[in-house]
Amino acid sequence: MKALIRLLAIIRKELRQLRRDRLTFGMIVGIPIIQILLFGYAINTDVRNLVAAVADQSDTHLSRQFIAELGQTQVLDLGRAAAGPEELERWLRDGSISVGVLIPPDFDRRVLDPGRPAAHLLVDGADPTILGVANQLAFMPLAFDTGKASRPARTLEVRPYYNPERRTAINIVPGLIGIILTLTMSLFTAVAIVRERERGNLELLINTPVSTLELMLGKIAPYVVIGLIQLALILIVGRLLFDVPTRGSIVELYMAAAVFIIANLALGLLLSTVARTQFQAMQMTIFFLLPSILLSGFMFPFAGMPPFAQWLGELLPNTHFIRLTRGIMLREARLAELLPEVYALLAFTLVAMAGAVRRFSRRLD
Amino acid sequence: MTAADDRAISARGLTKSFGELVAVSHLDLDVPRSRIYGFLGPNGSGKSTTIRMLCGLLTPSSGRARVLGLDVPVDAAALKPRIGYMTQRFSLYEDLTSEENLEFIADIYAFDRQRRKRRIAEVLERYDLTDQRRQFAGTLSGGQKQRLALACAVLHRPELLLLDEPTSAVDPKTRRDFWGKLFELAEAGTTILVSTHYMDEAERCHRLAILDRGVKVADGAPSELKASTGMTVVEVSGDDPYAAQRALSGHAEVVSVTQLGVRLRILIPDSVPRALELVRAALSGAGVRAEAEIVPASLEDVFVAVTQNGRRREARA
Ligand SMILES: Nc1ncnc2c1ncn2[C@@H]1O[C@H](COP(=O)(O)OP(=O)(O)O)[C@@H](O)[C@H]1O
Ligand SMILES: [Mg+2]
Numbered sequence: 012m013k014a015l016i017r018l019l020a021i022i023r024k025e026l027r028q029l030r031r032d033r034l035t036f037g038m039i040v041g042i043p044i045i046q047i048l049l050f051g052y053a054i055n056t057d058v059r060n061l062v063a064a065v066a067d068q069s070d071t072h073l074s075r076q077f078i079a080e081l082g083q084t085q086v087l088d089l090g091r092a093a094a095g096p097e098e099l100e101r102w103l104r105d106g107s108i109s110v111g112v113l114i115p116p117d118f119d120r121r122v123l124d125p126g127r128p129a130a131h132l133l134v135d136g137a138d139p140t141i142l143g144v145a146n147q148l149a150f151m152p153l154a155f156d157t158g159k160a161s162r163p164a165r166t167l168e169v170r171p172y173y174n175p176e177r178r179t180a181i182n183i184v185p186g187l188i189g190i191i192l193t194l195t196m197s198l199f200t201a202v203a204i205v206r207e208r209e210r211g212n213l214e215l216l217i218n219t220p221v222s223t224l225e226l227m228l229g230k231i232a233p234y235v236v237i238g239l240i241q242l243a244l245i246l247i248v249g250r251l252l253f254d255v256p257t258r259g260s261i262v263e264l265y266m267a268a269a270v271f272i273i274a275n276l277a278l279g280l281l282l283s284t285v286a287r288t289q290f291q292a293m294q295m296t297i298f299f300l301l302p303s304i305l306l307s308g309f310m311f312p313f314a315g316m317p318p319f320a321q322w323l324g325e326l327l328p329n330t331h332f333i334r335l336t337r338g339i340m341l342r343e344a345r346l347a348e349l350l351p352e353v354y355a356l357l358a359f360t361l362v363a364m365a366g367a368v369r370r371f372s373r374r375l376d
Numbered sequence: 377m378t379a380a381d382d383r384a385i386s387a388r389g390l391t392k393s394f395g396e397l398v399a400v401s402h403l404d405l406d407v408p409r410s411r412i413y414g415f416l417g418p419n420g421s422g423k424s425t426t427i428r429m430l431c432g433l434l435t436p437s438s439g440r441a442r443v444l445g446l447d448v449p450v451d452a453a454a455l456k457p458r459i460g461y462m463t464q465r466f467s468l469y470e471d472l473t474s475e476e477n478l479e480f481i482a483d484i485y486a487f488d489r490q491r492r493k494r495r496i497a498e499v500l501e502r503y504d505l506t507d508q509r510r511q512f513a514g515t516l517s518g519g520q521k522q523r524l525a526l527a528c529a530v531l532h533r534p535e536l537l538l539l540d541e542p543t544s545a546v547d548p549k550t551r552r553d554f555w556g557k558l559f560e561l562a563e564a565g566t567t568i569l570v571s572t573h574y575m576d577e578a579e580r581c582h583r584l585a586i587l588d589r590g591v592k593v594a595d596g597a598p599s600e601l602k603a604s605t606g607m608t609v610v611e612v613s614g615d616d617p618y619a620a621q622r623a624l625s626g627h628a629e630v631v632s633v634t635q636l637g638v639r640l641r642i643l644i645p646d647s648v649p650r651a652l653e654l655v656r657a658a659l660s661g662a663g664v665r666a667e668a669e670i671v672p673a674s675l676e677d678v679f680v681a682v683t684q685n686g687r688r689r690e691a692r693a
Pocket of ligand 2: 419464
């Protein structure tokens with residue numbers, strides 16, 4: 012009973028302070044919206060209208076037909092014509108084009124020879140996305156009549172499930188929920204505790220009958236609600252701007268998110284016992300955020316990572332949460348089918364919380 | 377320790393080192409109940425460190441302390457509900473109002489609704505904060521902050537109050553009023569341990585320990601301390617205090633020369649016979665015209681005497 016009064020007192024105090032802290036309040040709303048706009052609009056892997064130039068050294072009926080077809084794909088914006096390969100190379104180097112199309116003088120003959128490429132794509136290989144697009148273009152079937160059906164037909168046809176239009180936002184947004192919550196949740200709690208230590212509040216608090224566990228639970232409880240509000244914000248913006256669906260159960264999505272939020276809050280508590288200043292707390296959350304972006308399967312396919320990176324990735328809450336959100340939001344999976352991910356999050360929470368309670372010192376030395 | 381023990385705090389050989397630095401060294405302490413006990417010492421003399429050890433915030437490097445019959449830091453958890461602690465730095469929430477801070481503290485001590493309401497109204501009244509109840513603690517004046525901190529520290533009626541330099545940031549009038557409150561509390565049975573670097577405050581304590589660089593150099597009632605400095609105090613007043621100072625400060629028997637306005641206070645060990653004649657001879661020898669007379673020791677003289685003693689012992693060793 013007394014423990015409950017104390018717990019509620021800490022929660023009430025935390026909420027009062029939050030309401031008055033404009034900056035944090037702004038971050039609660041601002042971070043999710045800014046992040047989703049940034050990621051939603053900037054990360055766009057369906058490439059269109061790459062600036063390109065053509066050097067047509069053959070200048071035949073066939074070559075002109077080929078150029079017209081390339082233009083119709085809308086992948087390349089073939090606005091410029093170059094005199095020869097040297098000019099293409101110069102433009103590539105100075106960055107004025109990303110792709111150069113070189114059609115050799117003997118193009119008509121090459122088209123008939125399956126052993127030799129008909130034309131060359133000169134590509135800025137420093138950009139992996141452009142290189143990927145070029146590789147796809149290389150296999151573009153030539154629809155025009157060459158008189159001989161010698162081009163290799165495609166043996167496999169790709170059928171993208173769950174995202175037939177191949178829209179990037181659909182892949183990005185479910186993963187982004189995890190990134191945003193990892194950042195805000197661990198940052199807010201870590202800073203909240205370190206701030207009390209910096210301002211001397213903690214020296215007073217640890218001299219009262221309040222227990223470590225009460226203090227920690229009271230600190231994180233308000234943020235669980237805040238995390239869920241952030242989730243709602245992301246889902247609404249994702250739906251309105253990027254048409255990202257939530258195909259599975261919204262209730263189950265919220266349940267999964269609650270578990271994930273608590274895991275990150277526990278992490279924030281643990282970081283707060285290590286950090287001496289608010290700035291250090293911030294650095295540590297960023298340090299943790301980077302692998303959560305890179306190794307969680309958000310940026311790169313998890314299966315393609317080397318074993319060590321996969322092993323590290325499995326330790327991160329975000330890896331499991333991304334599987335949960337993609338499963339529930341896109342594949343309409345049930346939470347019951349994804350239980351191992353939930354267990355992993357719970358295990359993480361337990362370990363982090365135990366570490367935080369253990370490390371949190373009720374003394375100053 | 378029995379219930380009949382009339383000491384609120386007893387410590388033996390209490391020591392705290394931070395790496396190389398010995399912040400508190402072999403401190404013996406006996407603080408009687410229902411009294412105001414002072415820690416007098418300059419900055420860095422180990423006052424805060426001692427108070428923190430006594431409430432269980434710091435683990436002593438060696439030595440033992442019993443506070444209200446409990447061993448610290450082992451029994452610190454049982455001790456916490458019975459003590460009130462006012463930190464040197466203002467440690468309440470600046471973004472909460474006075475009343476909200478008090479409510480928070482009341483809840484932390486798990487008051488029931490009735491008691492919470494009654495007690496908060498009571499301390500707001502007593503510490504003259506009723507008009508500031510809805511003001512953010514961060515915007516209070518120095519004196520108001522200090523009264524709020526005291527109100528929070530005594531809210532749960534602790535048996536022992538530890539106050540770490542409570543008056544370092546307030547004006548003399550506020551300090552006087554504050555000490556009035558402390559006497560009320562002691563009257564009502566609260567034991568108060570208060571650290572300070574003001575002589576006039578130290579003078580008001582029932583008992584006093586003087587700390588110098590982590591070592592207790594003297595303790596006792598202020599009157600006892602003044603009676604037993606082991607020094608003769610000679611006060612010199614004249615037109616040219618600087619010349620008088622030059623004449624005396626090099627003298628082998630003079631422990632210290634302190635200037636107070638146009639007057640000088642000269643400390644000479646009791647072991648030196650005829651201190652007054654010695655001073656007069658030194659003055660006339662240097663051609664300085666000044667009056668000299670023996671005066672009773674003040675607490676400041678005590679402080680200078682005991683800290684000088686320590687330094688001289690060190691110099692000889
Ligand atoms: N946590 C700490 N780590 C290292 N040194 C400390 C620490 N706390 C205090 N000290 C040192 O111990 C000495 C005594 O400090 P303190 O007890 O704060 O003195 P006072 O309160 O009398 O001003 C000082 O030299 C101070 O620098
Ligand atoms: Mg101090």
